[in-house]
Amino acid sequence: MPEATVPDNAPEHCPGTESEEAGKADACAGCPNAQICATAPKGPDPDLPVIQKRLELVKRKVLVLSGKGGVGKSTFTTQLAHAFAADPIKQVGVVDVDVCGPSIPRMLSVTEERLHASASGWQPVYASDNLACVSVGLMLEEEGDAVIWRGPKKNGIIKQFLRDVDWGDEGLDILLVDTPPGTSDEHLAVVSSLKLAGIDGAILVTTPQEVSIQDVRRELDFCRKVGIKVLGLVENMSGFSCPNCHKASDIFPPTTGGAKALASEYSVPFLGSVPLDPRLAHCCDRGQSFVEEWPGTPAALGLGKVSQGK
Structure with a gap:
């Protein structure tokens, strides 16, 4: 056994x-x-070989995790996707498995679109020529409709997203999987469904204060127990970058050293920091790419650093 x-x-x-x-x-x-x-x-789950076949043209499959809500994980996921998609030869996909709180459609400005089926499978919704996504939010009649599903139904829709979505004949360079906070049904469903297809690793998002850092410790333990490689930690909301005076201040003080100290403690890469910037929130509300709208800003440089693995 x-x-x-x-x-x-x-x-x-x-x-x-x-x-x-x-x-x-x-x-x-x-x-x-x-x-x-x-x-x-x-x-053995008979769907696993099917998922493996479906995703064989996806070069990299990366989970975006956070230990708690409110750390800007979905914001980071969408803006990281935009950063990857800034290279026109790269094909980027986002799977939103935050079933009860699907925010990816709003952040990619595709709320008026809907998923539809074809002979080759479900067709993802394209935010741009080389950036596509799937989400429960693209299946609802109204954007504000509540999703009140138990575990088995949530697990089923996640498996369908991985098994049935047609990402095109050329596949994807990277598939980002945006997960809900914590370590629950959705996370286990993704891990079990990708058992054969493989997960290249996970990026963990936190904010600097200790209450968030403690939850990321649990997320690191989850990754260890299920065998997911931690690609690195990202510290979001790492100080406030004033768009007027350009000075930085700590809104969430890193009382125990923040993500950088945690990464050193667990011997995992520290991928970088993304400071607070009100323009970043505005871009997400409008479905815009922050790195294109505000290049050269500290937050855009932080996102670019993470996307380049530097």
Whole structure:
């Protein structure tokens, strides 16, 4: 039995979630997941080879994670996508798996568009010639409609995004997966669905203050437990860059050293800092590329540094 089928919090002698004895063995007595394991399909997931085939032309698959909400993860994802797409020969895709809070369509200014199916699969919505996205927000009748789904339905739509979306005959240079905060159903669904297709790594986004840093520690532990390589940490909202006087000030003081100290502690790369800039928020509201609208600003330079891996 593969070790990966045994959850970390499983009781002793757990038979594994893919075993025919899952949820039925003596060791399962008292486990809160016993009923789920007993009724879930057994054996390897037949969709995994299909997802692997679908994504074989995607050169890099990168998760964007954050330990808590409000750190600007979706803002960072969209602006990083714009930074990659600034190179016209690169094809960039964004999968929004924040099912209950899909903000990517607004930030890419495609809220009036809808996903539709064709003979080759679901067609992503294009924000520009070389930047496409898929999101639950592109399936709603109204942008403000609430998505009230339980775990299995959320997991199902995430699997469909990875299995059924047609990214074109030439594939993608990079696929960014924007996740919700924390380490929950959506994250596990992405990791399990990409088991064969592979994940190149994860970028973790935090803000400088300790309350955010502590949550990123949990995210780092999640990556370690599920075997995802951490490509690096990004410190978002790293000081405030005044567009008038051009002076910087710390809105969220890094009382314990911020992301740079955390990266050093865990021996992972520190990819850079992106300071607060009100013009960045305006660009996201309008679906604009900040690096194109305001080149040379500290925030644009920070985003460019991360996209270039420097």
